[in-house]
Amino acid sequence: MAVIRSERPLDWSQVAAVAAGEPLELCGDARARMMAARVLVEQIVARGIRAYGVNTGVGALCDVIVSPAEQRTLSRNILMSHAVGVGAPLGSAETRAIMAAAVNNFAHGHSGIRLEVAEQLVALLNADCLPEVPAFGSVGYLSHMAHIALVCIGEGHVRYRGERLKGRDALQMLGLEPLVLEAKEGLSLINGTPCVTGLAALAMARAARLLDWTDMVAAMSFENLRGQLAAFDEDSLALRISAGLNLVGERMRITLADSGILATVAGQRTQDPLSMRTIPHVHGAARDVLAATADVVNRELASITDNPIVAGTPDAPRVYSQAHAVGASIALAMDSLATAIAQVAAMAERRLDRLVNPLVSGLPAFLAQPGGTCSGFMIAQYTAASLVAQNRRLAMPASLDGGITSGLQEDHLCHATPAALKALEIIDNAGRIVAIELLAAAQAYDLQSIEAPRAPHTEALRQRVRCVVPTYRDDRPLADDMSVAFRMIADEAPPPLPNPGSIGPRPAISVDGAQQFARVPVTNLAAAGKVRAAASAAVNDGHAAAHMA
Structure with missing residues (x-):
């Protein structure tokens, strides 16, 4: 039975159930929260409110301002530069667990990605079309999620029905289009602790x-x-x-x-x-x-x-650049x-x-x-x-x-x-x-x-x-x-x-009403x-x- 991300966050046993092969679904409340958070990001961009990784560079480049015209490029480039994993790929259960935890994090409604980004991840997960994620190379969380997110934009590789495919070809087989990432989405896709939490x-x-x-x-x-x-x-x-x-x-x-x-x-x-x-x-x-x-x-x-x-309201958006990741x-x-x-x-x-x-x-x-x-x-x-x-x-x-x-x-x-x-x-x-x-x-x-x-x-x-x-x-x-x-x-x-x-x-x-x-x-x-x-x-x-x- 499907695991449903509802108004409540997933618990560890639900993430483990998805890792074992159960499908994941997003309820209406979760979708609404993500859409509301996206409005906040758009307001932050429109008003020029300084926000790390939205209109600035990342890491030691956090004080370098990025113009609105460059923000799509920033999101895409973050995935490219952070996809630095090495070694044998993770197993399917490990990859599924990370993806489930990432979707759970977005569903809190404070990441600011568009709903279609989360839905792309859910579609890959439920089709068991899994990104190829090298196991090693991370001191925290960045490289694993970068390799997963690459597939959403048509890059990287997946394992699907026993074959290794390019990300773009896999999306086409599932009837999906590569995403063009907007402001903040590149950073949101790689940030936070979903990687370790899924594995945990x-x-x-x-x-x-x-x-x-x-x-x-x-x-x-x-x-x-x-x-x-x-x-x-x-x-x-x-x-x-x-x-x-x-x-x-x-x-x-x-x-x-x-x-x-x-x-x-x-x-x-x-x-x-x-x-x-x-x-x-x-x-x-x-x-x-x-x-x-x-x-x-x-x-x-x-x-x-x-x-x-991101938090607050469209009239008064707020940005917290702290160390919760x-x-x-x-x-x-x-x-x-x-x-x-x-x-x-x-x-x-x-x-x-x-x-x-x-x-x-x-x-x-x-x-x-x-x-x-x-x-x-x-x-x-x-x-x-x-x-x-x-x-x-x-x-x-x-x-x-x-x-x-x-x-x-x-x-x-x-x-x-x-x-x-x-x-x-x-x-x-x-x-x-x-x-x-x-x-x-x-x-x-x-x-x-x-x-x-x-x-x-x-x-x-x-x-x-x-x-x-x-x-x-x-x-x-x-x-x-x-x-x-x-x-x-x-x-x-x-x-x-x-x-x-x-x-x-x-x-x-x-x-959430389903029997696991x-x-x-x-x-x-x-x-x-x-x-x-x-x-x-x-x-x-x-x-x-x-x-x-």
Whole structure:
């Protein structure tokens, strides 16, 4: 169902839904706001009111006056000179997310672009005719949106129905004409934080799905390693005030309910290793970060991030040339989310190591078939360790990178878009680590020496893996199995929890009167954010929510 940009701004899950392929529509109120803002720009031009990027140059050229006759040229030239991205293009989901966030920003009614400019972007988006956007080269937000906007004027390239086309040819195939940009439109198309905000919404969706999987896979490892269920005792966990921690504890109790294996070993150890007994603490902390990040991303989507902003009335137009396009808060949030997911993945690798290590697992060495001719999961753990190390390098904060651009005019940089891009890379790496743990946990079940039933939910997970990947016997490249498991985690939700309490099934959510499908049952992040400082008893009152993938 279509996502509608109405009188309310989009939230992160709606942007993620558009990124996943849902169409985007503009309601009448949004269209009216954009048209009203355009009138303000026309009045600013007509009255000669100085406005950055409207009748002046940009960056360090902000004090150079541009005549009315040159303002169209300025808008076009801004796109040409700012389209400086390098490297492989972004994926379709990343590009769609940025475009959706840009349209959302214009719909606030303070950018001043003509309605037809926004409609051109919506038409490209809904036709899945996506501009080719090099991933790298931005310290903030400029180059990505410049490459997107090029297509609106018939320049640049797109990917459409599996082909790479010139922008002009693509527009012609869609029955559209290249736009001639008017005053301010070139700057509006590249300015603000839609680039990082779109990418951040996509990171939220992927991280939410990953954390759901990580809880379930951790439960499988916990059961195979014969952990002590006391680690998830509800009364004990309630002593620490954390919505995420208490939610994960509940999920672990539900997932491992009625485990014959764990009943057999109950009370045999005083404490399990930290990678097992701190699952609620580490996974829960990541969920708390996710909830906090959701607040930041939604605030960003609700904010006007242009420079300049137009306001007032046609009789008294106003121009605010401030720094709202600087994405300091969302850069910090992306760095925080990246670190949280990297930590969760690092602990997953530690559980994986315990599964393959015969000194602590109680299982055959490296989960291999008997005999020295089979290595089993020995080297797969190397891969996981390598990805953990890569995440550790990537988790260095981009928001502290700094730098100076535009002849000292822009002498403080927050690197918000690079922060979001590396968060997405860390989430992918984490998914691969958890995928290896998933395969190892399924293999461990096949080699268990305890004659006792598995928990019903972990058995459902094991069967799901075995439907697509058979037991490993060193009879095929393990990388292929790892790829299948990663796609399962990246593209699908884990089996729904039985009797879930605060974690519901896959509900539909209402978006401006339309029903959005929801593929990933996860925590209600907004609710979690509100109760982070409340007593943990309130956590168990949670609500079901659906997050878009």
